[in-house]
Amino acid sequence: MKEKVVLAYSGGLDTSIIIPWLKENYDIEVIAVCANVGQEENMEEVYEKALKSGASKAYVDDVSEEFVTETIFKAIKAEAKYEGKYLLGTSLARPIIAKKLVDVAHIEGAKYICHGCTGKGNDQVRFEASIAALDPSIKIIAPWRIWDIKSREDAIEYAQKHNIPITVTKEKIYSVDANLWHISTEGGDIEHLENEHQNHVYKKCLPVEEACDEAEYVEIHFEKGVPTKVNQKELSPVEIIKELNNIGAKHGIGVIDIVENRLVGMKSRGIYETPGGTILYEGHNILESATLDKEALHFKQMVSLKYGELIYNGLWYSKLRESIDAFIEQTQQNVSGSVKIKLYKGFMKPAGIFTTNALYDESISSFGESDLYDHKDAQGFINxxxxPLKIQSMKDEKINNNQKDLELDKEVAVDKAI
Known part of the structure; x- marks a missing residue:
């Protein structure tokens, strides 16, 4: 009986050519697994394409609900961003996909898992780190680190020689990753930093020039940091993301063009579209600003940076990420209420916070009198x-005066010597 390999299959260029390549180079049975994380593709076509490309079996499973509840919602509560900008759309999906690959490997008795990640990218680390955490006995096959194909142009030629249908061409050579949370576009003319990215790269968002001419208000309700309603309508986790994607996209919300530091040591440039996610992060941030105390908020901001790095680096299944989650959960106990946001031409403006948990108290924060705060108390506090500043200044002045006296004594001594 042949050994089995589970292939992380998307139906894109790389994974489409991997099936015949595996069959050519290994005496092995290929089982394709496509985890649907909301990439809005025809999954029936993906299933059929996998079999036509030579897979003996194909799994196409919808894991979008798990994607939202198990990773996205946790990232929102943490307000995790990589390098302060990237909302981790690709990174957040990888642990869920990896888990599905391991589950199928166990069902099929496969000893190998294969992925189509390039040797220069982050995803190879994310997949393999997650697989190692879930089942360290599974061996990895990574064609991009083995085969003679060196570029996407080479991959296109291989596909054409093997009559594999693909949509990528040498003229439109962008690498696109799409899921419910975001769409990323890399490669092609984007790789040249001097080039302004063009509007035709957008797959979800309208360019701001074409966005709605009228502003729109959106209201999001959170329960302990988790979004539960949009415009006072209770929706499922997946529906919340879809609804906010649609609203944000027509206003040009959530497009960033960044140069980021990859885990593997190089810099890369990408165009990311995350309309719904950008709105959710903004709404959560606004609500948290009113409900979380200063020390917890400031410490959480530092933790959020580390949380984002862990996700980006593929360490979702690490003890540190799980431990940080415990802290994050505690901070979210009072982050409940609704936030109204005004959207217009790529911009967002806070338009109202509605919560019974606000630490903001108008009677204290206003310029008027308050039983809890006497303006005269500020004098003692400031003193x-x-x-410490006064002591340091006095000390510095004394040191400077001593230094001047020493220099003067030296000058006098020199004069006497002459």
Whole structure:
């Protein structure tokens, strides 16, 4: 009986040529697995294409609900961003896909898992780190680190020689990753930093020049940091993302063009479209600003940076990420209420916070009198707060005066010597 390999299959250029390549170079049975994380493709066509390309069996399963509840919602609560900008659309999907690959490998008795990630990318690390955490006995086959194909142009030629239908051409050579949360576009003319990216790269969002001419308000309700309603309508986790994607996209919300530091050591440039996610992060941030105390908020901001790095680096299944989650969950106990946001031409504006958990108190924060705060108390507070600065200044002045005296003594001594 032949050994089996589970292939992370998308139906795109790389994974389409991997099936015949595996069959040519390994005496092995290929089982294609496509995890639907909301990439809006015809899954029936993906299934048929896998079999026609030579896979003995294909799994096409919808894991979009798990994608939202198990990774996206946790990232929102943490407000995790990589390098302060990237909302981790690709990174967040990888742990869910990896889990599906391992589950199928166990069902099929496969000893190998194969992926189509390039040797220069982050995804190879993310997949293999997750697989190692879930089942370290599974061996990895990574064709891009083995075969003679060196570029996407070479991959296109291989596909054409083997009569594999593909949509990518040498003229439109962008690498696109799409899921419910985002769409990323890399490669082609984008690789040249001097080039302004063109509007034709957008797959989801309208360019701001073509966005709606009228502003729109959207209201999001959160329960302990988790979004549950949009415009006062209760929706499922997947429906919330879809609804906000549609709303944000028509207003040109959520497009970023960034140069990021890849895990493998190089910089890369990508265009990311995350309309719904950008709105959700903004809404959560606004609500948290009113409901989380200063020390917890400031410490959480530092933790969020690390959380984003862990996700980006493929360490979702690490003890540190799980431990940080425990802290994040505690901070979210009072992050409940609704936030209204005004959307217009790529911009967002806070338009109202509605919560019974706000730490903001108008009677204290206003310029008027308050039983809890006497303006006169500020004098003593400022005296104590500025005491270290005063001491340091006095000390510096004394040191400077001593230094001047020494220099003067030296000058006098020189004059006497002369």
């Amino acid at each position: 104590l707060f500025t005491l």
